[in-house]
Amino acid sequence: MSAHGSAVVLPSRSPLPSPPVRLLQRTILQWYRRHGRSLPWRGIRDPYRILLSEVMLQQTQVSRVLVKYPLFLKRFPTIAALARARRADVVRTWQGMGYNNRAVRLHALAQEVAARHKGRIPGTEEALTSLPGIGTYTARAILCSAFGMPVSFVDVNIRRLLSRVFQKMPDTGSMVPEPRAREIAEAALDRTHAYDWNQALMDIGATICTARNPLCTACPLARLCISAGSMGAPAPTKKKPERSLYGIPHRIYRGRIIEQLRLSGPRRALPLASLGPKVLPQFGPRHTGWLERLMKGLERDGLVRITSRRGIPVVRLA
DNA sequence: CAACCGTGGAG
């Protein structure tokens, strides 16, 4: 490739005014050695523990995972133990993590690994992404962390950081398109220190190159970054209204239902009708259809089971 | 592919 100090050659039509890659790599790895975070899933190779951390970290802050990760592992120490467990127990243990479908998929994943992979988490991107709850990002992160492969991957932290470093961003919120981010990540990857490199990018993205108020003054990349200090105000960010009832998104009600079922004892079924008021304060007869539909959705997702006791519908965690 | 899927801390 190029000698020290030359510009990066990124696979794109027009070469970007990019910082020299080697210098960037050295700077980042140096910073990582001093300031990299020490996390329970760092410096280990156990594929189950790596996979669990990655799934937990999907759209979820590190601070929250730090609390649940050890508890979950204590309850389900191995992927075999997880596969054997009742789904309801997995969902209960997932309490506080959000996106409860992840718990369902994680449980299904464990059973699939037991059934189709002899209990071993597979080590190829294709096999991994074919597992429930594992997408491109998670698969590649696992390949890098658990199997020591020199692969690049892009999460929101890495995408934001690379966007700012390699592209002049009009505002703090904007980022390069996902496909472009993958190109840049692949071109910038330090293949001889892939693990540290990727972890470092995420650490800087999460603690310095943050979404709202990037701490450019404390950033080791300030001198190399195209956007350093010169990012406009936060974008206008107009979000589309979410499907909701009384201003509250449906998924929040779903969460409330699951929470109620968690609180009820193990194997305990609750009358469907009793859930209404617990989930919607002003619950009335005209909301029964709404509640019914909500419950059907949860049942489709494998989170709850709806049965009938003495003619009245009852619900429990699946 | 746009919409859906939780939860709670931070600003």
Add this chain to the structure above:
DNA sequence: TCTCCAAGGTT
């Protein structure tokens, strides 16, 4: 109080 956002994945 209210909005934003977080190691994404699935349909």
